[in-house]
Structures are given as C-alpha cells and as structure tokens.
Amino acid sequence: MAEKKWMPRWFYQLASPRWCYEITGKLLPIFAIAAVATLLVGTIWALAFAPADYQQGNSFRIIYIHVPASILAQSCYMMMAVAGAIGLIWKMKVADMVAKACAPIGATIAILSLATGAIWGKPTWGSWWVWDARLTSMLILLFLYLGIIALNSAIENAQTAAQSTAVLALVGLVNIPIIKYSVDWWNTLHQPATFTLTERPAMPSEMWVPLLVMVIGFYCFFAVAMMLRLRNEIIQRERRSSWVRDLITG
Amino acid sequence: MNPKRKQRLIIVLFIVFGAATAVGLSMYALNQNINLFYSPTDIVDNKAPEGTRIRAGGMVVEGSVIRDTQSLNVMFDMTDYANSVTVSFTGILPDLFREGQGIVAQGAMNSDGVFEAVEVLAKHDENYMPPEVAEALEKAGKMPDQMRAKGAE
Numbered sequence: 001m002a003e004k005k006w007m008p009r010w011f012y013q014l015a016s017p018r019w020c021y022e023i024t025g026k027l028l029p030i031f032a033i034a035a036v037a038t039l040l041v042g043t044i045w046a047l048a049f050a051p052a053d054y055q056q057g058n059s060f061r062i063i064y065i066h067v068p069a070s071i072l073a074q075s076c077y078m079m080m081a082v083a084g085a086i087g088l089i090w091k092m093k094v095a096d097m098v099a100k101a102c103a104p105i106g107a108t109i110a111i112l113s114l115a116t117g118a119i120w121g122k123p124t125w126g127s128w129w130v131w132d133a134r135l136t137s138m139l140i141l142l143f144l145y146l147g148i149i150a151l152n153s154a155i156e157n158a159q160t161a162a163q164s165t166a167v168l169a170l171v172g173l174v175n176i177p178i179i180k181y182s183v184d185w186w187n188t189l190h191q192p193a194t195f196t197l198t199e200r201p202a203m204p205s206e207m208w209v210p211l212l213v214m215v216i217g218f219y220c221f222f223a224v225a226m227m228l229r230l231r232n233e234i235i236q237r238e239r240r241s242s243w244v245r246d247l248i249t250g
Numbered sequence: 251m252n253p254k255r256k257q258r259l260i261i262v263l264f265i266v267f268g269a270a271t272a273v274g275l276s277m278y279a280l281n282q283n284i285n286l287f288y289s290p291t292d293i294v295d296n297k298a299p300e301g302t303r304i305r306a307g308g309m310v311v312e313g314s315v316i317r318d319t320q321s322l323n324v325m326f327d328m329t330d331y332a333n334s335v336t337v338s339f340t341g342i343l344p345d346l347f348r349e350g351q352g353i354v355a356q357g358a359m360n361s362d363g364v365f366e367a368v369e370v371l372a373k374h375d376e377n378y379m380p381p382e383v384a385e386a387l388e389k390a391g392k393m394p395d396q397m398r399a400k401g402a403e
Binding site: 054055056060063085088126171185189191192202203204206207 | 286380383384385
C-alpha cells in the first residue's frame with residue numbers, strides 16, 4: 001500500500017475490526033450514560049413541564065417521540081447507505097458490518113415514527129392513515145429497511161450479502177429527499193416542518209428545547225444500539241482470529 | 251485513490267444519480283396524482299374530475315358554518331383565498347374542525363355545485379404555541395395571518 005493516503009488516519013483505522021471493537025468499547029459507556037440522562041430529562045420535561053398546545057391540547061406531546069423517531073429513521077438510513085458505499089468502494093469489512101447493524105434499528109424506529117403518527121392523526125386529523133406523500137414515502141422507507149434486512153439474510157456469503165444490500169440501500173437513498181420535501185412539493189395532509197435550519201422554529205422555546213433534548217437522546221440511544229450490534233457482528237465474523245480467541249479465553 | 255476504487259466510486263455515484271433521475275422523472279410525470287387534494291380554484295376551473303370521488307382541501311371560511319338543528323348535517327364554505335366551494339357533510343367532525351381551520355374533505359361535486367363530503371379531515375399547520383400565548387395574541391389582534399392561512403396552501 002504505497003499509494004497516497006487521501007483520507008484521515010482514523011478512516012483507515014476504522015478498517016481494522018479489532019481497533020473498532022476497542023474504540024466502541026470505550027465509547028459505549030459514555031453514550032449509554034448520555035442516552036439515559038437526556039431521554040429521562042427530556043421525557044419528564046416534555047410530559048410534565050412543557051406547555052400544552054393552544055389547539056391540540058395535550059395530544060401534541062406525542063411530538064416528543066414522533067419527531068425524534070422520524071429524524072432518526074432517516075439519519076439511520078443515510079448512515080447505512082454511506083457505510084454501504086464505503087464498503088463497496090474500499091471493500092472495508094467494518095463498513096459492511098455497520099450497514100448491517102443499522103438496518104434493524106432503523107426499521108424499528110421507522111415503525112415507531114409511523115405508529116406515533118397514526119396515534120396522533122386519529123384525534124387531530126380524524127384519520128389513522130391517509131395516503132398523502134409524506135406518510136406514503138415514510139412507509140416506503142420502512143419497506144426499504146425490511147427489504148434490506150431480508151436481502152441481507154437471504155444471502156449466505158457475508159461479502160456478497162453486504163454488496164447486494166449496499167446497492168439496494170443506495171438506490172433507496174433517493175427516498176430521503178422525497179420524505180423531507182414531500183410536504184413542500186405536493187399538497188399533503190401532513191403539516192410542513194416546524195423546524196428548519198434557516199428559520200426560527202414555529203414553536204416557542206419552552207416547547208422546542210425539550211424536543212431538542214429528546215432528539216439528542218434518540219441519537220445517543222441509536223449510537224448505543226448500533227455499537228452493541230456492531231460489536232456482536234465483529235466478534236461473530238472475526239471469531240477465528242487470534243485476538244478474539246484471546247479476548248474470549250482471556 | 252487507486253483506479254479500481256475510483257471505478258467503484260463512479261459506479262456508486264452512477265447508481266445514486268441514476269436512481270434519483272429515474273424517480274425524479276416519474277415523480278414529475280405523476281405530479282398531479284401525488285397531490286392529496288384539489289384546491290377550490292382547481293374545482294372552479296374544472297381541473298378536478300366531476301362526478302368521481304376526489305379530495306378537496308382549503309380553509310373553512312369564518313362565519314360560514316351552518317349546522318342543521320335536526321341532523322348531523324353541516325354546510326360550510328371552503329376557500330383558498332382565491333375561490334371558494336360550498337361543502338355539505340353529514341357526520342362527526344374532527345376535534346380540530348373550526349372556522350379558519352384548514353381541512354381536507356373527501357367526496358364529489360353534485361349537480362348543484364355543492365361538494366358532498368363523505369369524510370372531513372382537519373389539517374394541522376406547523377405552528378405550535380401554549381394556549382396563553384395564543385389568547386394574548388388573539389386579544390391584541392396580532393395573531394399572525396400565516397398561522398391561519400398556512401393550511402390552505
């Protein structure tokens with residue numbers, strides 16, 4: 001490998017399953033504590049201290065689960081697709097494992113987002129489900145996750161499985177901007193985004209600060225769940241290598 | 251970057267942009283079908299199919315709601331601030347239904363030019379605020395127009 005390294009050092013270190021196993025072992029407790037703390041604070045703040053909405057009353061509080069879950073389901077998909085692309089281009093085993101670890105978590109979070117949305121939709125809109133662009137594209141995201149999980153487990157050889165799922169994930173990536181802009185491009189029943197990076201949120205700070213805490217909490221939770229799955233996957237695939245044997249026999 | 255990786259990178263980019271172009275073009279072609287509802291202007295301009303079941307969306311005009319005292323029938327006007335359509339509905343309205351609220355109704359135009367709805371859904375906008383703030387804004391007459399109008403888009 002005499003060629004010029006054009007990515008930062010940590011990128012190449014990530015290629016080593018052993019290095020990854022060790023670094024995630026160190027990061028895990030930090031994220032676990034952060035996740036528990038932010039989710040606990042966020043939930044209590046959101047349920048007990050945030051004011052009710054002037055139109056929806058208390059039923060709007062489901063936003064504190066629904067919005068973080070929806071954001072995370074999309075971020076998780078992007079991470080999975082990027083990891084898949086890195087796996088395809090650099091043939092990096094760890095990237096394949098990251099992609100594989102993301103899929104079931106993303107699927108669960110997407111289900112959570114759809115379920116909380118339906119529960120909120122019934123009293124607010126008057127319907128559990130409407131086939132509008134936002135809801136439908138979110139459902140497609142769930143189906144993409146399920147398809148990726150199915151495809152990955154249908155192929156015996158780990159490398160072939162990772163390649164096929166990475167291609168599927170990359171094709172499905174087009175759905176992410178569709179979800180995001182569906183409410184702007186078409187008439188939908190779903191309201192436009194309350195939060196944008198460029199404008200002030202259409203919500204007072206005593207409502208959005210706990211929401212922000214919940215979003216951070218969801219991301220930390222995702223990091224924990226992902227690292228746990230990744231470590232499992234590393235041990236499983238590297239079970240024949242000497243460092244894993246040393247680790248087990250200890 | 252070695253040539254093999256470069257080649258694979260190009261393939262990956264090709265997959266992403268190829269899929270995006272294909273989906274983008276089909277979305278563009280299907281544009282009208284993806285819209286959840288027709289606006290009152292579409293209906294007045296005869297852009298919406300007549301006689302078949304469609305969805306129509308707009309704001310409930312202030313002061314236009316007439317409730318029948320004998321039945322669950324409700325008549326109201328729905329507007330997009332350019333044109334309006336009269337809607338007739340028999341049934342239970344969602345909690346958020348009120349004058350000035352955005353709604354989406356499913357039904358068909360009858361021969362009298364009245365939209366006969368079989369289902370009325372309330373459309374919520376992206377603005378949230380505590381009741382005290384809303385009250386204070388309303389009292390001061392400073393409720394921003396966009397808070398009422400957003401749903402009609």
